[in-house]
Amino acid sequence: MAWNVFKFCTGLRVVGSVMILVVLAVVSVSYYAVVISNYGPQLLKGGSETVVAAFVLIVFHALLVMLLWCYFAVVVTDPGGVPQGWKPEADDEDLEAQTMPLSASTVAGLNSGALQSPRIRYCRKCCQYKPPRCHHCSVCKCILKMDHHCVWVVNCVGARNYKAFLLFLFYTFLETTLVALSLLPHFIAFFSDVEDNASTPGSLATTFLGFVLDLAFALSVLGFLIMHVSLVSGNTTTIEAYEKKASTRWQYDLGRWRNFEQVFGTRRSHWLLPTYAEEDVRRMPSLRGLDYPVRAGIEGSEI
Ligand SMILES: [Zn+2]
Ligand SMILES: [Zn+2]
Incomplete structure (x- = not known):
């Protein structure tokens, strides 16, 4: 895959929290264009126009609620810090042999990352062991199953x-596609000679801007969605997709269906919500981020 998204995101991290305001500004422009300028007034026209307007407004608001819920869930949820003092359970003996006593040479070994067992990973920057699939982020420190650091969610x-x-991407794609399609007739009218006395310069401008912005977001988010569908189906993170060797079968690849469950949980009622059923969290270690099942016949080893 030649599309290194996380490097792009890391490079933009200086933009910081301003991105939340950018997201809210795009939402506001879309809201004004769809609800205030076009489909709100159309609701009062009667007949089929009222039915179409009611449909667009109901779907628009439902998707907006889900989009904002998922967005702020990504922003405020701890992506998964490593618990203090965590060390790999299965390797207690190895660890003891290598870290007790903590001689100068052992510390030097830890600091260089050159431990004897390939399964033991240590972060020199955080001075702690790294659980499987954990990676160090220059902004957030070590993060469990880190996918990428993204400025759009400042996290x-x-x-x-x-x-x-993923659900934020999904709802954003649906919402921006709905906005672009519903504003398309008004966007075309903008360039035609049809006189529309009801339109003010402000509503014409937001209709034009809303259509262009949402079309651009729909197309770019579609690219991200397709990429992440492929990553989830292989149980791979964006970082792992660049690190693993394509020739070997991925040790966490449990088959498409189980790979999906490792991210979305097993309860259908929760698949479209940015939450998990309590039972899933209790019995699926991958949702807690410290331990991941590997496919049969593979012993846990790290990349
Ligand atoms: Zn980060
Ligand atoms: Zn670290």
């Missing part, structure tokens, strides 16, 4: 907010 996307991030 890392990791084990605990990846599902909300």
Whole structure:
């Protein structure tokens, strides 16, 4: 895959929290164009126009609620920090042999990352062991199953907010597509000679801007969605997709259906919500971010 999204996001991190305002500004322009300028007034016209307007407004508001819920879930949810003092359970003996006593040479070994067992990973920057699939983010420190750091959510996307991030992409694609399609007739009218006395310069401008912005977002989010559908179906993060060797079958690849459940949980009622059923969180270690099942015949090993 030649599309290194997380490097792009990391490069933009200086933009910081301003991105939340950018997202809210795009939402506001879309809201004004669809509800205030076009389909709100159309609701009062009667007949089929009222039916179409009611349909557009109901779907628009439903998608908007889901989009904002998922967006702020990604922003405020801890993506998964490593618990203090965490160390790999299965490797207690190895650890003891290598870290007790903590001689100068052992510390030097830890600091260089050159431990004997390939399964033991250590972060020199955070001075702690790294659980499987954990990666260090230059902004957020070590993050469990880190996917990428993204300025659009001013947060890392990791084990605990990846599902909300995917749903945010999903609802954003649906919402921006709805806005672009519903504004298309008004956008075409903007360039035609049809006189529309009801339109003010402000509503014409937001209709034009809303159509262009939402069309651009719909197309670019579609690209991200397709990429993440492929990543989820292989149980891979964006970082792992660049690190693993394509020739070997991925140790966390449990088959498409189970890979999907590792991110979305097993309860259908929760698949479209940025939350998990309590039972899933209790019995699926991957949702907590510290431990991941590997496919049969593979012993846990790290990349
Ligand atoms: Zn770290
Ligand atoms: Zn981060």
